Amino acid sequence: xxxxxxxxxxxxxxxxxxxxxxxxxxxxxxxxxxxxxxxxxxxxxxxxxxxxxxxxxxxxxxxxxxxxxxxxxxxxxxxxxxxxxxxxxxxxxxxxxxxxxxxxxxxxxxxxxxxxxxxxxxxxxxxxxxxxxxxxxxxxxxxxxxxxxxxxxxxxxxxxxxxxxxxxxxxxxxxxxxxxxxxxxxxxxxxxxxxxxxxxxxxxxxxxxxxxxxxxxxxxxxxxxxxxxxxxxxxxxxxxxxxxxxxxxxxxxxxxxxxxxxxxxxxxxxxxxxxxxxxxxxxxxxxxxxxxxxxxxxxxxxxxxxxxxxxxxxxxxxxxxxxxxxxxxxxxxxxxxxxxxxxxxx
Amino acid sequence: xxxxxxxxxxxxxxxxxxxxxxxxxxxxxxxxxxxxxxxxxxxxxxxxxxxxxxxxxxxxxxxxxxxxxxxxxxxxxxxxxxxxxxxxxxxxxxxxxxxxxxxxxxxxxxxxxxxxxxxxxxxxxxxxxxxxxxxxxxxxxxxxxxxxxxxxxxxxxxxxxxxxxxxxxxxxxxxxxxxxxxxxxxxxxxxxxxxxxxxxxxxxxxxxxxxxxxxxxxxxxxxxxxxxxxxxxxxxxxxxxxxxxxxxxxxxxxxxxxxxxxxxxxxxxxxxxxxxxxxxxxxxxxxxxxxxxxxxxxxxxxxxxxxxxxxxxxxxxxxxxxxxxxxxxxxxxxxxxxxxxxxxxxxxxxxxxxxxxxxxxxxxxxxxxxxxxxxxxxxxxxxxxxxxxxxxxxxxxxxxxxxxxxxxxxxxxxxxxxxxxxxxxxxxxxxxxxxxxxxxxxxxxxxxxxxxxxxxxxxxxxxxxxxxxxxxxxxxxxxxxxxxxxxxxxxxxxxxxxxxxxxxxxxxxxxxxxxxxxxxxxx
Numbered sequence: 001x002x003x004x005x006x007x008x009x010x011x012x013x014x015x016x017x018x019x020x021x022x023x024x025x026x027x028x029x030x031x032x033x034x035x036x037x038x039x040x041x042x043x044x045x046x047x048x049x050x051x052x053x054x055x056x057x058x059x060x061x062x063x064x065x066x067x068x069x070x071x072x073x074x075x076x077x078x079x080x081x082x083x084x085x086x087x088x089x090x091x092x093x094x095x096x097x098x099x100x101x102x103x104x105x106x107x108x109x110x111x112x113x114x115x116x117x118x119x120x121x122x123x124x125x126x127x128x129x130x131x132x133x134x135x136x137x138x139x140x141x142x143x144x145x146x147x148x149x150x151x152x153x154x155x156x157x158x159x160x161x162x163x164x165x166x167x168x169x170x171x172x173x174x175x176x177x178x179x180x181x182x183x184x185x186x187x188x189x190x191x192x193x194x195x196x197x198x199x200x201x202x203x204x205x206x207x208x209x210x211x212x213x214x215x216x217x218x219x220x221x222x223x224x225x226x227x228x229x230x231x232x233x234x235x236x237x238x239x240x241x242x243x244x245x246x247x248x249x250x251x252x253x254x255x256x257x258x259x260x261x262x263x264x265x266x267x268x269x270x271x272x273x274x275x276x277x278x279x280x281x282x283x284x285x286x287x288x289x290x291x292x293x294x295x296x297x298x299x300x301x302x303x304x305x306x307x308x309x310x311x312x313x314x315x316x317x318x319x320x321x322x323x324x325x326x327x328x329x330x331x332x333x334x335x336x337x338x339x340x341x342x343x344x345x346x
Numbered sequence: 347x348x349x350x351x352x353x354x355x356x357x358x359x360x361x362x363x364x365x366x367x368x369x370x371x372x373x374x375x376x377x378x379x380x381x382x383x384x385x386x387x388x389x390x391x392x393x394x395x396x397x398x399x400x401x402x403x404x405x406x407x408x409x410x411x412x413x414x415x416x417x418x419x420x421x422x423x424x425x426x427x428x429x430x431x432x433x434x435x436x437x438x439x440x441x442x443x444x445x446x447x448x449x450x451x452x453x454x455x456x457x458x459x460x461x462x463x464x465x466x467x468x469x470x471x472x473x474x475x476x477x478x479x480x481x482x483x484x485x486x487x488x489x490x491x492x493x494x495x496x497x498x499x500x501x502x503x504x505x506x507x508x509x510x511x512x513x514x515x516x517x518x519x520x521x522x523x524x525x526x527x528x529x530x531x532x533x534x535x536x537x538x539x540x541x542x543x544x545x546x547x548x549x550x551x552x553x554x555x556x557x558x559x560x561x562x563x564x565x566x567x568x569x570x571x572x573x574x575x576x577x578x579x580x581x582x583x584x585x586x587x588x589x590x591x592x593x594x595x596x597x598x599x600x601x602x603x604x605x606x607x608x609x610x611x612x613x614x615x616x617x618x619x620x621x622x623x624x625x626x627x628x629x630x631x632x633x634x635x636x637x638x639x640x641x642x643x644x645x646x647x648x649x650x651x652x653x654x655x656x657x658x659x660x661x662x663x664x665x666x667x668x669x670x671x672x673x674x675x676x677x678x679x680x681x682x683x684x685x686x687x688x689x690x691x692x693x694x695x696x697x698x699x700x701x702x703x704x705x706x707x708x709x710x711x712x713x714x715x716x717x718x719x720x721x722x723x724x725x726x727x728x729x730x731x732x733x734x735x736x737x738x739x740x741x742x743x744x745x746x747x748x749x750x751x752x753x754x755x756x757x758x759x760x761x762x763x764x765x766x767x768x769x770x771x772x773x774x775x776x777x778x779x780x781x782x783x784x785x786x787x788x789x790x791x792x793x794x795x796x797x798x799x800x801x802x803x804x805x806x807x808x809x810x811x812x813x814x815x816x817x818x819x820x821x822x823x824x825x826x827x828x829x830x831x832x833x834x835x836x837x838x839x840x841x842x843x844x845x846x847x848x849x850x851x852x853x854x855x856x857x858x859x860x861x862x863x864x865x866x867x868x869x
Contacts, residue, residue, distance in 0.1 A: 051515050075518035076526075082519040088512045092534045101530070102520030151521060 001060075002027040002187045003048070003155055008057035008067075010043055017043045019211035020057070025204065030181055031189045032198035035208035036234070041191040042085075044208070045157045048189065049082045050075035061155055081153030085160045087144040089132040095119060095143045096128045102151040118146040121180065138169045145177070149186070156181070156188040162197055174200050195235050199223075207231050223276075225263065229342050232274050237303075239314040240272040242344065251339065254310055255288060261338040271341040277303060279336040280316035286331035290314070292324055306332065356698035360707040363692050366750035367714030370725020374591050377584035377728075386582055393569055398589070401565040404487055404558070405551045411491035412547040416498025417540060419637060421528075424506035427622040428633045435503070436862035438637065439496050441644035443854035445811040446493045447556025447831060448847040452648040453480050453489055454560060455655070455840025481561040489557050492644035494550050498543035500861065505536035509620050524623075545601030552594055553718035555814035556828075560835040566590045567720040567814065574724060574818070584728055587721040598716045649851060655844030662845055671849060674826040677741075677816070678809035681748045682756075685805045686798055688749055689756035693764045712757050714750030719814030722747040727819055744819040751815065752808055756801035763797025800860060807857050810850055 001024035010018040017040045025031045033041040046052040048059055050066065050073060059067040061080065066073045089098050099115035106114065119128055122142040132140055141161060148156060161177070162170040178201045181188050192198055198205050199219045207214040207222060207230075215222060215231045226232035243253035247268040251258040258273060282304075290306035293313065302318045316332060324330055423435045457463050457480045468474070479485065509532055517527040555567040566586055574583035625633050696708040714722065726747045730737055737743060767790055775785045813828045820829065827846035834843035 049515075049519055051518070074523070075515070076521050076523050078519075079521070080519065082515075084512060084516060086512075088510075088516045090513065090516070090531060090535070092531075092537070101517070102522075104521075104530075147520070 001025065002029070002062060003031075003189065004058070004060040005044070005048065006058040006060075008044070008047060008059060009055050010040075010047055010052060011055050016211050018047065018054075021208075021211070021213055023204075023206050023213060023216050025187055025189065027187055028182075028185045029187055029203045030178065030201055031204045031206060032202035033189065033191045033206045033208055034193065034195060034198045034235070035214075037193060039208045040211040041193075041208055042159055043211075045082065045159050045189065045191055048155070049080050049157055050078045051082075079151070079154050081148035081151065081156045083141075083144045083148045083156070083158040083161050085163055087132075087140045089135075089140055089143055089147070091132050094129050094131050095124060095135070098132070098143055099147045099150050101147060115146070115150060118150055119143070122146050123176075137165050138173060141165065141173065145180075149184070154187070156186050158188065158190040160191055160193070162192065162194065170194075170197070171200075177201065207234060209234075225261065225340060226274070229345075232340070232342070237277050237315050239275050239277075240342070241275060241308070241312055241314060242270060243273045243341070244270055245341070251341070254308055254312070255332075255334050258334065258339045259337065261340050267341055267343075270344045272344050274340045274342065275314055275334075275336075277315040277317040279334055279339075280306070280314050280332055281335040282316060282318040282322055282330055283333045284331050286333040288332050289329045290316075290332050291329045292326050295324070295326060304330075306330075353699055353701070353704075356695040357701075357704045357707065359691055359695035360699060360704055360711060363688060363695070363753065364707055364711040366726065366746050366753075367711055367717065369729055370587070370717060370722050370747075370750065371591055371713075373725045373729045374584050374588035374721060377581060378588055380581070386585065389569075389573070389582055389586070393564070394586075394589075397564050397566055397569045397586075400483055400563060401552065401590075401593070403483060404490070404554075404563070404565060405548050407484070407487035408490045408494060408551040409544055409548050411487065412495040412498045413540070413544055415491060415495040415640065416500075416543060417502050419495075419640065420499050420502030420506055422633055422637060424503055424509075425528075425620060425622055426625050426633060428625040428630045430634055430638075434634075434637045434641065437641055437645075438499055439858050439862050440641065440855075441493055442496045442861070443851050443858045444493060444645060444648060445556065445813075445828075445850060445854070446490055446554055447560055447813060447828075447835065448652070448843075448851060449493055449644070449648055450486070450489050450557040450560040451831060451835050451840050451843045451847060452651050453485065454835070455843075456651060458840075461840075481563075483563050486554075486557050486561045486563050489561075490551055490554060492640075494547045495640075495644075497546045497550070498540065501539040501543035502536060505539040506532065506620075509535070511620050514620060541601060545597055548597050549594060549716050552590060552597065553720075553814075555718070555720050555817075556832065559832065566593075567718055570720045570724060571814070571818065580724065580728055580731070583724045587724050590718055590721050591725075594716045594718065594721075598713070649848075652844045652848050652851065655841040656848045659842055659845055662842060667845065670825055670827050670830050670846060673824070674810055674828070674849075677744075677826060678806045681745060681752075681809045682802045682806040684745060685749055685752050686756045686760070686802045688753055689760040689801060690794075690798070692753065692757055693760045696761070697764060712754035715752070715754035717751065719747070719751060719812065720818065722750050723815050723818035726750065739821045741821070744815060747815045747819060748809060748812070751812075752805050755804050755808055759797045759801040759804070760794070763794045767793050803860060804857050807854055810853050 003025040005021055005023050008018050008021040009016060019040075021040070021044060023031070033044060035041050043052060047054055047067065048061075053072050054067045057068070058065060061078070065071055066078055090101065093101065096112070096115050096119065099118055100111050103111040103114060116125075116128065119125060122145055124139060124142055124146070127135065127139060130139075132143070135143065145158075145161070148158075162173060165173065174197050190198075190201060202219055204216065205219055205222050206216045209230055215227050217225075222231065222235050226235060232238045241253055241255065243251040243258060245251055245260070245267040249260045249262070251260060251271070251273060253273060260267070290308050292304050293307045294305035296303045297320065299320065301320050302322065302324075304316045304318055304324070306314050306316055308314065322330075419438055423431060423438070455461055457478065464478070513531050513535075514524070514527050517531050522530060553567070554565075555571065557563075558565045559568050559571070566589060570583045570586045570590070573579055573586060692708065692711060696705060699705070699708070717725070723743075727743050730743055730746075771789055771793075772785055775789050780788060811828060813832055816826055817829055817832060820826075825833075827850055830846045831843045831850075834840070
């Protein structure tokens with residue numbers, strides 16, 4: 001493992017901001033920490049960067065112990081880059097000066113060459129002399145990225161790098177960032193609260209809830225095999241319907257028989273079944289009917305909220321040429337091989 | 347607000363308000379077109395080189411001293427924790443309350459060859475301290491540094507206190523430690539503020555008359571005074587003043603340029619303070635000692651000495667003294683009213699005029715703050731004198747010069763207050779049926795009240811302390827506290843200057859209190 005965080009705990013005034021956090025990244029991997037605000041994502045980054053000390057646990061990078069009991073290597077000796085949430089560019093230096101800041105051990109010409117090269121790579125070749133106040137939000141973000149990459153950090157940390165940017169710009173930057181990091185083989189850990197950014201960017205996603213790791217896995221796993229209701233509801237849209245297990249891996253539900261995920265241990269008795277909007281498909285020929293109670297147009301598709309005969313509601317994504325009115329009953333069927341179940345909650 | 351003032355009228359107001367500052371600049375520079383050959387040749391040969399060199403040396407040493415003292419103390423107080431830090435953080439502003447000439451009087455009275463310190467040393471068989479020449483260029487530089495460093499200290503503190511913890515963290519993730527952060531981030535970011543403080547110090551040093559006069563150091567300001575009052579050559583005095591104007595304008599231009607395009611506001615609402623490093627052991631003691639010694643030399647000891655002398659001379663406190671005090675209060679009070687009223691007019695006109703060159707005109711009006719009092723005195727007097735003896739025996743010249751010098755002092759807070767009254771408030775009041783007069787009374791006045799009060803206090807205290815303008819333009823026999831101190835100092839009666847000095851220092855504490863409160867607010 002390139003980066004290892006083991007049982008990391010950090011308390012602020014008695015309250016645990018990080019509570020036994022445990023995960024690792026292999027060389028060249030991009031990890032994303034996802035979670036609601038205040039869950040400890042940023043604290044995790046700050047502990048890895050050396051801006052906070054750990055109360056318990058260990059942090060290792062390339063096998064070297066950075067934080068541990070009685071050990072705290074200061075931030076300026078860690079060689080870990082950090083892109084701050086509001087970019088935090090030095091206002092008294094232009095773009096070039098900002099990127100050159102961490103290269104002071106290099107001779108001037110070499111320094112200039114490397115900083116220019118990096119700014120070119122992030123597409124700012126023509127703004128070398130611009131001061132932060134003269135740059136747009138997206139440009140500032142790229143300067144901040146180039147500045148953090150300049151000293152060749154062994155690990156790049158990014159704290160909400162796309163916050164405060166408009167949606168279109170963000171989507172473009174996320175794509176560009178992923179490409180840049182992969183091409184340079186940089187191992188990176190990115191904090192975000194936007195799951196879409198995490199899905200696009202990450203090899204691994206860590207979902208954090210109240211200082212604990214709720215789940216650590218690939219984006220696919222997080223979406224399709226959430227290990228908790230929290231994960232299921234935080235990542236993607238989720239609806240739940242009750243079902244009954246017979247212990248053989250087949251479930252009986254209002255929407256017909258369902259097969260349980262083979263990876264999970266078989267349940268028995270009443271459970272709740274997770275349905276993603278893409279699991280519920282519109283089919284005019286289906287005998288199963290549901291009434292539309294809400295619809296939201298999303299361009300390529302509609303997201304319908306449907307009410308079943310029992311009064312339960314499920315979500316369904318339907319291609320946008322199926323334009324139905326609220327109150328109409330439409331035919332539906334399930335399009336899913338396996339489903340994930342959770343214990344019933346009253 | 348635009349509804350309250352019509353643009354052409356506003357421009358006219360700005361033009362009129364700029365006159366007191368433009369008049370002396372024009373008069374002093376134009377004086378060069380018709381040199382008065384006899385006296386001027388004498389000046390050029392014997393006076394000017396020495397006087398100009400003295401002035402430059404004084405500015406250099408005071409600038410350097412204030413920068414070192416101001417930045418050093420600001421750094422100490424902003425980034426370190428040590429016993430007494432909280433008290434020292436505002437107490438270090440106290441020297442602002444002591445005018446330079448008062449400190450000069452104390453220094454001369456105690457440290458001169460015949461003074462108590464040196465006499466005691468001789469009687470105790472100690473070494474001869476004859477070399478310690480208080481009344482010298484070096485002495486004047488020390489005195490001015492001790493009274494002017496708070497300008498740099500204050501601006502450095504604001505800049506350092508605004509430093510965000512994030513910037514330190516950025517520097518650390520890029521491989522710099524605390525020291526590297528101070529050198530490569532903190533200092534460069536504070537540079538505009540430090541340059542502004544330094545420029546203020548330089549301008550005040552160029553403007554100083556009281557200290558150099560008390561110490562018999564010949565600089566441009568004292569040369570203006572002697573040429574006018576000693577040689578009775580108004581023309582040559584104007585020409586000397588012209589030189590000083592060029593110097594001051596150069597300093598003002600440098601200041602503006604060094605600030606350049608960058609004002610570094612750190613816009614981070616949830617900005618975290620920089621952590622203060624706790625000093626321990628020797629370094630904590632050293633910090634307390636250094637800061638306390640500065641405070642003692644610049645404020646505590648002088649005030650204590652003044653009080654002791656004043657106590658010795660309570661017999662002086664007769665009705666004549668009451669006259670001086672009342673006259674000072676009267677002049678400062680009425681002057682403050684005039685200047686604040688003008689600043690209010692200036693603020694409304696500036697907002698109403700709108701176009702760019704009217705704003706330029708508005709800035710010219712506040713340029714007078716950079717002009718030394720001695721320059722304003724001759725520069726306003728000379729053109730008005732051409733009207734004949736019409737204004738003789740009146741205070742008109744004096745008040746016009748006051749207006750030129752102190753309009754900027756009042757304009758700052760007044761503009762700050764006006765900025766809070768945006769157009770929406772006026773329009774809201776109008777839709778609620780309030781006419782122009784009602785809006786002024788019910789919206790503007792309540793919102794402006796505290797700004798106007800602050801402006802009035804600042805100008806009032808500046809006028810209480812003002813020396814060169816009052817000295818040179820007053821009607822015959824018109825004595826204020828400041829003039830009294832000057833006269834006692836001229837006669838070497840140092841201890842008898844203490845009584846009026848104590849009064850001036852007491853009044854001078856008011857704006858220091860206001861400033862320290864604002865500094866706390868920032869921090």
